[in-house]
Amino acid sequence: xxxxxxxxxxxxxxxxxxxxxxxxxxxxxxxxxxxxxxxxxxxxxxxxxxxxxxxxxxxxxxxxxxxxxxxxxxxxxxxxxxxxxxxxxxxxxxxxxxxxxxxxxxxxxxxxxxxxxxxxxxxxxxxxxxxxxxxx
Numbered sequence: 001x002x003x004x005x006x007x008x009x010x011x012x013x014x015x016x017x018x019x020x021x022x023x024x025x026x027x028x029x030x031x032x033x034x035x036x037x038x039x040x041x042x043x044x045x046x047x048x049x050x051x052x053x054x055x056x057x058x059x060x061x062x063x064x065x066x067x068x069x070x071x072x073x074x075x076x077x078x079x080x081x082x083x084x085x086x087x088x089x090x091x092x093x094x095x096x097x098x099x100x101x102x103x104x105x106x107x108x109x110x111x112x113x114x115x116x117x118x119x120x121x122x123x124x125x126x127x128x129x130x131x132x133x134x135x136x
Contacts (some may be wrong), residue, residue: 023133024113040117041097106118
């Protein structure tokens with residue numbers, strides 16, 4: 001019995017603390033590499049390959065969910081990402097992502113806006129205008 005519980009825990013362990021990248025269903029891509037994802041969330045890539053503008057939504061940078069996403073999925077420190085955003089905003093060459101207050105608001109915004117991208121810490125339910133973007 002204990003072996004079964006340990007095995008079950010080990011199978012679940014890779015999912016603990018990981019996030020899902022989500023996009024509006026209008027986005028034609030089903031998967032992206034980590035470097036492309038970083039270029040999107042650092043606001044360097046502004047349009048999808050089909051020409052559709054990208055809208056980036058994030059949770060507040062001080063929230064643990066945001067820090068976890070940036071460290072685990074983008075593989076950078078959160079303060080470095082904020083520095084990139086600040087530099088582009090202050091130079092007038094770019095924008096920072098739109099900050100939402102909750103996961104529910106994130107899902108609502110991404111479902112509503114074509115080309116939107118964000119993240120959640122749990123699997124999403126079907127039936128919304130949101131799909132998961134696989135990262136490799």
